[in-house]
Amino acid sequence: MSDTQSEYNGYRISVPLEFETIFSHFYFAENTSERAVTKTLLPTYQTIMLFCFGESASMITKEKTKITVDQCIVFGPIRHSFDYTLPSKTSILVANFKDDAFYRFFGKACISYHTAMNPDDLLSENCFTNLWHQISKITSTQQQVDHILEFCKPYLQDRDSTSQLLSNFTNKNLNPIKTIAEKTNQSERNIQLKQKEQFGYSSKEINRYNRFSKAIQLIEKEIANQNKVEWFTIVDECNYYDQSQLIHDFKHFIHLSPSQYLKFQQDICNPKSE
Structure with missing residues (x-):
């Protein structure tokens, strides 16, 4: 790994203020070496949308399932680390959805613990395949991110008030489920179900x-x-x-x-x- 370390380039890209409740950041990585490079990604408890350029990248999940990425996939929430391999002269661009944002796009918060999907399968249209073709022709990573952000605007649904309270809860001394249930006159069970449905995980997990x-x-x-x-x-x-x-x-x-x-x-x- 040390021989190719200098030829593996990875960095995060921040998003404009208007998108900060939707994406935590984008992540770009490229392998400019002559051989494949394998890295381990730590869990983030976020769902990601990954675009691949060059040869097909691959991921190995905790369950030893191999996922091949040709153009674009969605995957998560990422609860455990996994290995991913970038072939020579291959790059990836990863959108990291924040809190309930994936649900607001696709109407579900969780793909699977051990698989991935083409985002077009969630919308029953080929818009993300078309998006991949569009951004594959853009040479600037920042301009690719800007293009993706603009593309996503029409698909975003409004966030409901309970999800907003869950996303903005910061008091570590209080139980968020109990506190929000009391504030909104709902049962704790209802708040728990909403978090699981729209965020993809429970309060205990996070x-x-x-x-x-x-x-x-x-x-x-x-x-x-x-x-x-x-x-x-x-x-x-x-x-x-x-x-x-x-x-x-x-x-x-x-x-x-x-x-x-x-x-x-x-x-x-x-x-x-x-």
Whole structure:
């Protein structure tokens, strides 16, 4: 991997303010080397739309299912890490949907835990195939992103008030389901069902993921500062019960122990921190 590291280029692209409730960011990666490059993508709990240019890229899921990407697919929410391979002279552009935005586009929040779909199959028309052909002729990545954003505008449905409350809830000391249920005079069960339907995951799932994500961020910060990672500090700051619970979450989300994560970190892509 180290031989091709300098020939693998990946970076995130921010979106304009008017799209910040729809996409968290776009991600671009290209392999300019003469051989295929394989990386590991950390879970994001987001659904993605991935465009591929060049030879077909591929992904291997937790269930060992191989997904081939010829032009465009939708996939997620991404609950576990997966390996993806870019052949030589191939690039990808990834749109990362935020909160309930995928539901607002396609009328469903979840594709599958182990498969992917052509977005045209969700809309029963070939508009995304046509979109791929359009942006494949654009040489500037930023202009490709701008074209996709403009294309998506007519498909976006309005967000309902409950989903807006779920998206904007930031008080970590309160239970969002209970608080929103009381505020909107709905049952907690109704709020839970709405989150599952429109976001693709439960409050319990996302809380566990956010704790793990915070641990990853702290580890990356220590590595960037060339400090030794103190695991008991990570456990304490992320509110883990003990180190074994931290290890359990690492194996659940990325199939690696924390120490293995440190060892293979150069081959792991964390789009949330780039």
